[in-house]
Structure formats: structure tokens, C-alpha cells
Amino acid sequence: MSKTKWILLTVIGALVLGAVIGTVIYIRKTTVDIEITCDKEKIAVGTDETVTIRAVAKGRYDGREFELTPEIDNPLDTSKTGTYEITVKAKKYREEKTVTFAVNVVDEVPPVIELYTQPEYFTLPGRTYTEEGFSASDAYDGDITDRVVRDVSEDRIVYSVTDSSGNRTEAVREIIYSDPIAPEITVLGEQEITQERRYPYEDAGATAVDNYDGDITDRIVVSGSVDTTTIGDYVIEYSATDTFGNVGTANRIIHIIERSKPIGEEEEAKGKVIYLTFDDGPSGYTSKLLDVLDKYNVKATFFVCNNGLDWLIEEEYKRGHTVAVHGWTHDYKKLYSSVDGFYENFYKMQDRIYELTGERPTLLRFPGGSSNAVSRQYCKGIMTTLTKDVEEKGLHYFDWNVLAGDSEAQPISTEQVYKNVINGILYLKGKPAVVLQHDIKGFSVNAVEDIIKWGLENGYTFLPLDETSYGAHQRLNN
Numbered sequence: 144m145s146k147t148k149w150i151l152l153t154v155i156g157a158l159v160l161g162a163v164i165g166t167v168i169y170i171r172k173t174t175v176d177i178e179i180t181c182d183k184e185k186i187a188v189g190t191d192e193t194v195t196i197r198a199v200a201k202g203r204y205d206g207r208e209f210e211l212t213p214e215i216d217n218p219l220d221t222s223k224t225g226t227y228e229i230t231v232k233a234k235k236y237r238e239e240k241t242v243t244f245a246v247n248v249v250d251e252v253p254p255v256i257e258l259y260t261q262p263e264y265f266t267l268p269g270r271t272y273t274e275e276g277f278s279a280s281d282a283y284d285g286d287i288t289d290r291v292v293r294d295v296s297e298d299r300i301v302y303s304v305t306d307s308s309g310n311r312t313e314a315v316r317e318i319i320y321s322d323p324i325a326p327e328i329t330v331l332g333e334q335e336i337t338q339e340r341r342y343p344y345e346d347a348g349a350t351a352v353d354n355y356d357g358d359i360t361d362r363i364v365v366s367g368s369v370d371t372t373t374i375g376d377y378v379i380e381y382s383a384t385d386t387f388g389n390v391g392t393a394n395r396i397i398h399i400i401e402r403s404k405p406i407g408e409e410e411e412a413k414g415k416v417i418y419l420t421f422d423d424g425p426s427g428y429t430s431k432l433l434d435v436l437d438k439y440n441v442k443a444t445f446f447v448c449n450n451g452l453d454w455l456i457e458e459e460y461k462r463g464h465t466v467a468v469h470g471w472t473h474d475y476k477k478l479y480s481s482v483d484g485f486y487e488n489f490y491k492m493q494d495r496i497y498e499l500t501g502e503r504p505t506l507l508r509f510p511g512g513s514s515n516a517v518s519r520q521y522c523k524g525i526m527t528t529l530t531k532d533v534e535e536k537g538l539h540y541f542d543w544n545v546l547a548g549d550s551e552a553q554p555i556s557t558e559q560v561y562k563n564v565i566n567g568i569l570y571l572k573g574k575p576a577v578v579l580q581h582d583i584k585g586f587s588v589n590a591v592e593d594i595i596k597w598g599l600e601n602g603y604t605f606l607p608l609d610e611t612s613y614g615a616h617q618r619l620n621n
């Protein structure tokens with residue numbers, strides 16, 4: 144072996160030895176650190192978030208990293224709140240590491256409270272608020288309306304609710320007090336009335352009810368009026384104001400129309416009219432009078448008393464005359480001592496006529512006339528009261544404007560009666576004549592035929608009175 148060979152072998156041997164030693168040293172020194180990370184400690188419940196777990200092995204010297212595939216035990220359920228433990232195990236060479244992470248699935252979203260409002264709702268002042276409704280829902284718990292707590296004070300309600308994770312929500316409702324509703328007025332009777340003029344109008348009134356005040360009929364104010372003498376449309380307005388100033392109103396409309404029968408004055412304006420009227424009967428002269436009237440086909444008016452001659456009252460009616468009330472009695476003291484006394488007497492006679500004729504008369508003549516002063520000694524002002532009152536009751540009283548002069552204690556001649564009547568009629572110059580005679584006086588009844596003849600010859604029409612006729616009302620003296 145040459146010296147060169149030895150040198151070569153020695154060098155090769157040294158190199159091999161060095162490499163072996165180096166490798167052993169290298170392997171012994173190559174330990175690793177395993178690092179395991181989890182990117183989240185918390186996940187919102189109900190989301191599709193998840194955790195990212197990384198396991199990395201790092202060399203001790205050279206800093207190189209190796210991504211590892213760890214074994215993971217992950218029970219995480221993001222649909223349920225709770226703390227989940229994730230165990231991660233990673234291994235590199237001889238190194239092995241196990242780490243446990245706690246991950247919380249949490250609900251941090253507060254519930255939502257919804258307050259309902261009813262469109263027609265209001266709270267009356269002084270009254271308690273009535274709940275209009277509310278609901279509470281939570282993303283995790285669902286409907287938690289039953290957990291809502293209401294804290295009611297005078298002007299507000301605080302609603303609060305806490306979900307199972309402790310998230311709390313509040314909602315506030317301001318209570319607004321008001322009364323927007325006006326009283327409701329109910330018109331009693333017909334709301335629209337049509338009636339012929341000159342009939343009395345009596346208002347049937349109205350009632351008022353308010354949501355807050357209750358029955359406030361006594362606060363109704365009535366405005367407007369009806370003039371029953373004038374054709375037209377009239378409005379009666381009823382209004383009532385509640386405590387909060389809301390005004391309720393209602394109306395009644397009244398149409399006053401022309402009478403179906405002609406009005407006396409209008410008829411007489413076209414032609415001269417004589418109304419023959421006979422008071423205080425019937426009597427033994429009445430029968431003859433009826434024959435005279437029949438003879439000329441003249442209809443007259445009888446203001447009768449209870450004289451025990453009922454058949455003559457029937458007869459007057461049957462022959463087409465107007466039968467009207469004078470009085471059951473003609474006794475002024477009994478008639479005019481009181482209003483009640485007057486009516487008692489009036490209705491007694493009216494009832495009797497109704498029994499006899501089947502028709503209830505509404506026409507009357509006050510014994511002594513409306514202008515009598517004799518009533519003053521029995522009851523002051525009674526004629527003033529009665530003349531107004533009878534019309535309000537739908538009755539019609541008649542006076543006269545032509546006197547026969549047949550009622551004096553001393554009888555006058557038939558010729559004088561005739562003259563008195565004719566002169567009286569002429570004095571009126573074509574205005575309607577309401578002639579007063581008494582058919583209990585024979586000398587007066589005897590003048591009737593000539594009066595009729597004169598009237599017919601002079602272009603007059605004889606008519607019976609009806610409720611439309613001219614009343615010939617006199618000036619009151621009591």
C-alpha cells in the first residue's frame with residue numbers, strides 16, 4: 144500500500160465518521176414544539192360560524208413550521224347556547240400535545256318588544272288605560288310575550304323583558320288622555336215632519352248620551368222655532384256639549400205646508416162669505432131653524448150647550464152643519480173660576496158631541512166670547528191663558544164680528560135683528576162676516592130666512608166654520 148492510499152483512506156474514514164456523528168447529533172437535537180390554536184372563544188348562537196383549529200409543529204432551531212393534522216373532538220352545536228369543550232390532539236415525531244378549548248355559544252341579541260295600537264282607541268281623562276296589546280320575541284327563545292313585565296304609571300307604561308341569556312329590552316308607551324267623541328243625540332219622534340199650517344206644533348224633544356258623561360239630556364240646547372202660520376221649512380237643532388267640549392248635534396226638519404182645506408181669509412178674499420153661527424142651543428126653535436137652512440141649502444155653525452136636547456145636536460150634524468162646543472154649562476162662575484174647571488166643562492160637552500155625532504169637535508166659542516170681562520171677577524187673566532192654551536191644544540176658538548143684538552134681557556124685534564146683522568155685514572166691506580145669533584131666541588131665529596135671502600141676493604156665500612176659518616178674534620179684556 145502506498146503512502147498516498149493511506150492518506151486517501153484516512154480522509155474518507157474521517158469524513159464518514161464525521162457524517163455519522165453529525166447525523167446522530169442532528170437527530171438528537173431535532174425536537175419540535177407543537178402549537179395548537181383555536182380562533183374563537185365565542186360564537187353567536189344560531190349562526191353558521193365555526194371555529195378554526197390549527198396545529199403547527201415548529202422546529203427548535205431552524206424555525207420551520209409543519210402544518211399538522213390534529214385529531215379533534217368537537218361537540219360544538221351552534222344552535223344551542225352553552226360552553227363546549229373541544230379537545231385537540233396533535234403529534235410530530237415523538238412530540239404529542241393535547242389541548243382543550245372552551246368555546247361558548249352565546250345569545251347576545253336582545254329580544255324585541257312590539258307595542259300594538261288600536262286605531263279607535265283612546266283613554267278618557269281620569270280613566271285607566273286599557274292595554275292595546277303587545278308581543279315580545281327573541282331570536283333564540285322565540286315568543287316570550289308571557290315574560291313581559293308592565294310597569295304602569297300615570298302617563299306611561301314601561302314594558303320590559305329579559306331573554307334566557309339575560310339580554311333585556313325595554314319599550315315605552317306614552318298614555319295620551321283624550322275624549323274625541325261627541326255626545327250622541329237622538330231625536331225623539333219623527334226626524335222629518337210635514338204638517339199643514341195652523342196646526343199646533345209640539346216638539347217631541349231629544350235625548351243625549353255621551354261616552355264620558357253618560358246621559359246629558361238635560362244639557363241639550365234647542366234652537367230654531369216653527370212658525371205654524373207661515374209655509375216653509377223649519378229646522379230645530381238640538382246640541383249638547385260634553386265635559387271636554389265635544390259638541391253633538393242633531394236636527395229635526397219641519398215642513399209647514401198649505402192646508403188641504405182652504406184658509407178662511409184666503410177663501411173670503413175671492414168672494415164675500417157669511418158664517419152664520421148660533422150659540423146657547425139647541426132649543427125648541429132649533430128645529431125650525433134647521434128647516435130654513437135646508438130650504439136655502441145654507442150650512443151654519445152651532446156652538447151648543449147641554450140643554451137636554453141631544454137629538455137636535457144629532458140633527459144639526461146630520462144636516463151638514465158644524466157642531467162645535469160652547470159649554471156643558473153657560474154658568475160663568477163655573478166656567479171661569481179656574482183653567483181646569485173650564486176644560487172639565489169643555490171636555491164634558493166635547494165628549495157628548497162625540498157620542499152623538501162620532502166626530503170630536505175642535506172648534507169652540509167661549510161663553511161671553513174671548514173678550515168677556517165677566518170672567519175677571521172669578522179668575523184674573525183666565526181669558527189670556529185660555530185663548531193661548533186652546534190653540535196650543537189644537538183647538539180653535541171663534542169670536543164674531545157681527546152682532547145680532549139678540550142676547551139682551553129685553554127682546555128686540557125680528558126686524559131689528561135683521562137690520563143689525565145686515566148693517567154689521569155691510570160695515571165689514573166684504574171681509575168675512577162671523578155673525579152671532581142665539582137659537583134659543585125665537586125672534587132672532589125668525590130673522591134668519593131674510594138674512595139668507597139678502598145675502599144670496601147680494602153675492603154672499605154662506606159657509607160653516609171649520610178649523611181653517613177666520614176666527615174673528617176680539618181684543619182680550621181679561
Ligand SMILES: [Zn+2]
Pocket residue numbers: 422423469473510511
Ligand atoms: Zn153664549
